[in-house]
Amino acid sequence: MSVPTRGIALLLNAFGLPRLPLQVQSTGPQYDDLTERWLDASHGWQPPDDTATYLRWLATHRDVLFHGSQRADLDQLTPDRESGDSTAFGNQRAVFATDDPIWAMWFALLNRSPGYRSTRNGAWSVRGGHDRHYFFSVDSDQPDADLLTPGWLYVLPRSGFTRERPAAGLVQSGQWINPNPVRPIAHLPVSPTDFPFPNHVHRHTPRTGMLRTLWNRRRPT
Structure with a gap:
């Protein structure tokens, strides 16, 4: 691993x-x-004993991507309007997916009912590293127990998707996009108990910058 990495x-x-x-x-x-x-x-x-571990195994051994949603009736995913993401790659009109099912699960489980305003999140790996680091934060009036709710995870074919380039050639996100409609291979229900990081969801406000949000998450929840 290089010095910058x-x-x-x-x-x-x-x-x-x-x-x-x-x-x-x-x-x-x-x-x-x-x-x-x-x-x-x-x-x-047929749910295995550990859904998260199985899906991570699937990401390693099959040429698939994942998309999380609160909807169970998506026969086809269509390109979304620009999302307002802070990066140009993340603010395109496209179908968004990830090679990381845990990150996709966040979007499947996130409760966007009244009281929710925004989320800041990420899944990052370093070139030459062996781990992926996760970050989850919300701006919401909801109690912690209500931040996550059952949702659906869609398995997509990887063909036709483009992966986001590593930042500075060093830090890889798990984000992929496809400018065309995508038909899922399958989908499955997921629940908050499948999510491995329920105690690592933090809070931010519109006045809190991203770096401060990351630093604040070091405090215990």
Whole structure:
């Protein structure tokens, strides 16, 4: 790992961001069997013991992406209007997806009912590193217990998507876009209990800058 890359990794660690390994190795034939029944033969979703670990394994071993939604009836995903994202890549008219199912799960579970105003979030890995660092924050009047609610995770074909380029050639987000409509391969229900970081959701206000939001999240929730 180069000196600049090592410095960025140390900075992410200084913020205290939760992290997970980028790849999940084989856990035996059960995940292969589940994938063959569900994705390849369309026999319906049968939840494994650990949905998050299975989906991370799927991201490692299949050429797929993920999209989170509160809707269960999306037969086709269509390009969204510009999202107001702070980056040019994230503010395009496109179908947005990620190679990280945990990040996609955040968008599936996030409760946007009255009281919710905005979210700041990210999933970042450093070139040559082995982990992905996560960040989740909301501007909301909702109690902590109401921030997450059941939603749906869509599995998409990776073909036709373009990956966001690494920032400064060093920091890779998990974000991908496709300017064309996309038909999902499958979708599955997810619940707050599937989300591995419920105690790492923090708060911000419109007056709080991004760096301050990241720094503030070092405080216990």
